[in-house]
Amino acid sequence: MTVTLDRLTKEELLALGRELNDQYGQFREAGLALDLTRGKPSPSQLALSDTLDTGDGGSGGFIAADGIDTRNYGGLDGLAEARALGAELLGVRPDEVIAGGNSSLTLMYLYLLNAWLYGPAGSGSAWRDGGTTRFLCPVPGYDRHFSILEDLGIEMVNVRMTADGPDMDQVESLVRDDPAVKGLWCVPKYSNPGGETYSDSTVERLGRLGTIAGPHFRIMCDNAYAVHDLDDTPPQLENIMDACRAQGTDDSLVLFASTSKVTRAGAGISFMAGSPVNLGAFRSRLQALTIGPDKVTQLRHVRFLRDLDGVRAHMRKHAAILRPKFDLVQRRLSEALDGKGMGRWSAPRGGYFVSFDALPGLAGRIISLAEDAGVKLTPAGATFPYRRDPDDTNIRLAPTFPDLSDLDQAMRVFTVCVQLVSVTQRLAD
Amino acid sequence: MTVTLDRLTKEELLALGRELNDQYGQFREAGLALDLTRGKPSPSQLALSDTLDTGDGGSGGFIAADGIDTRNYGGLDGLAEARALGAELLGVRPDEVIAGGNSSLTLMYLYLLNAWLYGPAGSGSAWRDGGTTRFLCPVPGYDRHFSILEDLGIEMVNVRMTADGPDMDQVESLVRDDPAVKGLWCVPKYSNPGGETYSDSTVERLGRLGTIAGPHFRIMCDNAYAVHDLDDTPPQLENIMDACRAQGTDDSLVLFASTSKVTRAGAGISFMAGSPVNLGAFRSRLQALTIGPDKVTQLRHVRFLRDLDGVRAHMRKHAAILRPKFDLVQRRLSEALDGKGMGRWSAPRGGYFVSFDALPGLAGRIISLAEDAGVKLTPAGATFPYRRDPDDTNIRLAPTFPDLSDLDQAMRVFTVCVQLVSVTQRLAD
Numbered sequence: 001m002t003v004t005l006d007r008l009t010k011e012e013l014l015a016l017g018r019e020l021n022d023q024y025g026q027f028r029e030a031g032l033a034l035d036l037t038r039g040k041p042s043p044s045q046l047a048l049s050d051t052l053d054t055g056d057g058g059s060g061g062f063i064a065a066d067g068i069d070t071r072n073y074g075g076l077d078g079l080a081e082a083r084a085l086g087a088e089l090l091g092v093r094p095d096e097v098i099a100g101g102n103s104s105l106t107l108m109y110l111y112l113l114n115a116w117l118y119g120p121a122g123s124g125s126a127w128r129d130g131g132t133t134r135f136l137c138p139v140p141g142y143d144r145h146f147s148i149l150e151d152l153g154i155e156m157v158n159v160r161m162t163a164d165g166p167d168m169d170q171v172e173s174l175v176r177d178d179p180a181v182k183g184l185w186c187v188p189k190y191s192n193p194g195g196e197t198y199s200d201s202t203v204e205r206l207g208r209l210g211t212i213a214g215p216h217f218r219i220m221c222d223n224a225y226a227v228h229d230l231d232d233t234p235p236q237l238e239n240i241m242d243a244c245r246a247q248g249t250d251d252s253l254v255l256f257a258s259t260s261k262v263t264r265a266g267a268g269i270s271f272m273a274g275s276p277v278n279l280g281a282f283r284s285r286l287q288a289l290t291i292g293p294d295k296v297t298q299l300r301h302v303r304f305l306r307d308l309d310g311v312r313a314h315m316r317k318h319a320a321i322l323r324p325k326f327d328l329v330q331r332r333l334s335e336a337l338d339g340k341g342m343g344r345w346s347a348p349r350g351g352y353f354v355s356f357d358a359l360p361g362l363a364g365r366i367i368s369l370a371e372d373a374g375v376k377l378t379p380a381g382a383t384f385p386y387r388r389d390p391d392d393t394n395i396r397l398a399p400t401f402p403d404l405s406d407l408d409q410a411m412r413v414f415t416v417c418v419q420l421v422s423v424t425q426r427l428a429d
Numbered sequence: 430m431t432v433t434l435d436r437l438t439k440e441e442l443l444a445l446g447r448e449l450n451d452q453y454g455q456f457r458e459a460g461l462a463l464d465l466t467r468g469k470p471s472p473s474q475l476a477l478s479d480t481l482d483t484g485d486g487g488s489g490g491f492i493a494a495d496g497i498d499t500r501n502y503g504g505l506d507g508l509a510e511a512r513a514l515g516a517e518l519l520g521v522r523p524d525e526v527i528a529g530g531n532s533s534l535t536l537m538y539l540y541l542l543n544a545w546l547y548g549p550a551g552s553g554s555a556w557r558d559g560g561t562t563r564f565l566c567p568v569p570g571y572d573r574h575f576s577i578l579e580d581l582g583i584e585m586v587n588v589r590m591t592a593d594g595p596d597m598d599q600v601e602s603l604v605r606d607d608p609a610v611k612g613l614w615c616v617p618k619y620s621n622p623g624g625e626t627y628s629d630s631t632v633e634r635l636g637r638l639g640t641i642a643g644p645h646f647r648i649m650c651d652n653a654y655a656v657h658d659l660d661d662t663p664p665q666l667e668n669i670m671d672a673c674r675a676q677g678t679d680d681s682l683v684l685f686a687s688t689s690k691v692t693r694a695g696a697g698i699s700f701m702a703g704s705p706v707n708l709g710a711f712r713s714r715l716q717a718l719t720i721g722p723d724k725v726t727q728l729r730h731v732r733f734l735r736d737l738d739g740v741r742a743h744m745r746k747h748a749a750i751l752r753p754k755f756d757l758v759q760r761r762l763s764e765a766l767d768g769k770g771m772g773r774w775s776a777p778r779g780g781y782f783v784s785f786d787a788l789p790g791l792a793g794r795i796i797s798l799a800e801d802a803g804v805k806l807t808p809a810g811a812t813f814p815y816r817r818d819p820d821d822t823n824i825r826l827a828p829t830f831p832d833l834s835d836l837d838q839a840m841r842v843f844t845v846c847v848q849l850v851s852v853t854q855r856l857a858d
Contacts, residue, residue: 038502053482069475071696072472072695106719109718144720265720266720267726288579289534289539293531297723
């Protein structure tokens with residue numbers, strides 16, 4: 001029988017605490033070494049793309065559709081066919097896309113660096129010239145987005161996430177009131193870590209944001225999980241660039257994606273999309289920085305994935321591997337914690353993470369207790385700017401990499417840690 | 430019979446001018462479309478590495494020697510075996526190497542950006558904090574080195590090249606007299622475009638430069654042609670890092686190389702080498718900027734090239750393709766211009782270029798005349814900072830990409846243009 005934490009008597013709490021302590025002790029003795037920290041594909045997912053080299057991608061030589069020899073220098077924007085694939089993925093025109101190297105994070109860093117140092121719209125638009133630069137960060141969010149801003153010395157302002165995406169009332173009011181706010185991070189589909197997909201209304205308001213903000217405000221839209229559905233009736237994300245076009249705010253949006261979680265993590269291709277103003281200013285930097293992306297890898301990918309339909313077919317194979325893992329996480333969380341008032345968690349329909357909110361003040365302790373039992377979790381605070389979770393509540397679970405039996409074990413340890421810390425805290429209150 | 434330009438009478442000059450004009454007219458009518466502009470490998474050179482994907486590089490799976498799955502995230506410094514290969518190429522220890530992505534130019538840009546913005550030795554060492562930053566540029570040199578400095582707003586100071594490398598008297602005096610001078614570009618073997626290999630004495634003095642300069646001075650040493658010999662008894666370059674170690678100036682040197690002209694141009698791997706101080710400061714930037722390089726490409730390269738001996742064996746195949754092209758350029762230049770006092774040219778024993786010095790003031794006119802006849806040459810001034818050749822004399826010839834018959838035709842056009850412009854100028858004097 002399940003009883004909510006705050007209805008238990010002291011004696012019941014003590015008994016439960018002893019029981020949990022025993023279970024925890026057994027886990028510790030088992031000498032586990034499990035890792036739920038990073039959103040890495042599993043080896044079986046990676047193997048789905050092993051024919052990149054020797055299958056379709058290998059035949060047909062190294063010459064692209066327009067006759068370009070991919071083994072030689074040149075082509076700052078990437079191969080035409082790679083740009084076309086990126087355009088389908090991001091819902092824009094091919095001429096609005098740059099197909100890059102192995103990391104969309106690098107494109108994001110360089111875009112922001114360029115905007116801060118030289119200006120997102122060229123001469124006279126550099127963010128640094130306006131003194132303090134601030135950026136809106138929906139929380140919890142992706143640590144590497146925050147690291148870029150921290151590296152560039154851009155101040156981060158937390159914005160609440162809702163089931164529909166960032167709290168747009170808060171976003172609009174911050175943008176309206178503070179001209180130092182130069183941008184907003186977004187992961188519009190299966191947001192990291194909460195799994196939210198932005199609602200139609202949120203997308204429409206993102207399109208309108210550029211009419212409120214100054215001309216050099218930018219929505220950094222990392223559509224990392226655009227095609228990473230777990231089931232066949234996924235939530236639909238409205239086209240954000242179209243929402244901007246409808247308002248004449250095309251310049252306010254920059255989109256990113258990559259094939260890292262489609263083919264190979266950190267060995268695929270990246271995409272960036274934006275208006276001529278955005279791409280133009282960015283290209284002038286790119287020109288000095290590179291002789292162009294690895295076009296052999298781009299050609300290989302396009303031959304392997306073909307088009308958006310090909311990508312979707314490929315992603316269904318990923319889903320078949322990932323679904324049992326995400327189901328298992330939900331099952332273990334429900335079995336152990338349903339109705340106990342010890343935390344809430346997301347039930348994402350795609351993406352790479354499950355977001356768990358412990359009782360306020362307990363996330364750090366749960367994470368260290370799990371670590372002592374050999375289960376590594378993402379460090380407390382990692383999902384917040386400056387690694388400071390103001391309520392010490394959020395824990396990001398990454399179930400993709402471990403195999404099912406390791407994941408099962410890790411989740412059993414995790415749920416015992418959540419309960420043990422919650423009960424201990426309740427006893428101390 | 431060959432007569433030097435300045436010994437010809439006016440009548441002889443007029444007759445020669447008419448003859449050259451006729452030849453030039455025939456070339457124009459032929460409707461040529463030839464390109465000697467960029468140092469690109471030819472298709473037959475690129476084909477030498479086509480088994481990267483399906484040969485040795487394809488077997489053995491995706492797991493590196495230390496068990497790392499190259500298809501997944503991680504590893505900021507690159508694969509251990511790639512770093513070891515880079516270490517052999519650059520003459521340093523593997524722990525002094527970062528193996529990067531498809532472009533060493535990107536590593537150079539990012540190193541300089543980091544040094545200027547954040548400091549080459551971390552906190553407190555940022556070049557921009559000292560106001561104007563200057564850099565010494567041996568000329569003629571590589572346009573893309575200069576573009577990076579121009580992009581970052583670093584002032585460039587020309588330094589004379591000699592047969593032994595940069596004029597070290599001039600370098601030492603500039604470094605001694607001007608604390609704003611923060612660095613020096615070097616291409617120590619088969620320098621671009623002159624083909625010079627730095628002498629032992631130059632290398633020794635480069636090692637000592639750090640004792641004269643301030644602690645944040647850096648020699649940017651792009652060893653792009655380290656193994657790009659044309660014959661079997663190539664000039665030997667002394668180990669520059671050893672020269673620095675001998676003087677305790679390890680921090681003053683950063684080395685770069687890539688496989689772009691070994692395997693595939695812009696689709697290989699890059700290397701950067703430096704002391705712990707240099708790599709440490711750089712890594713802190715890299716950490717925010719990337720999830721690591723494409724390790725699949727790195728593994729493939731190491732399996733294909735194996736080690737420095739493997740690289741040298743591979744480069745002998747390149748030499749067999751390139752030698753006839755470089756020989757042809759020398760032959761055409763000699764036949765047409767020997768003893769005529771219309772210019773001087775380099776006879777490199779490796780690398781990718783032949784450097785031609787026309788009579789002062791004529792390079793731009795020769796280049797446009799050739800272009801009108803369908804032969805594209807590197808733009809006048811490209812080998813100098815700010816695209817300004819003070820004497821308008823240097824022309825970079827890149828004979829690697831065209832096939833022999835195109836190259837032959839292009840060289841015939843070029844030498845006629847040199848003569849025609851020289852004779853015309855002499856008549857006008």
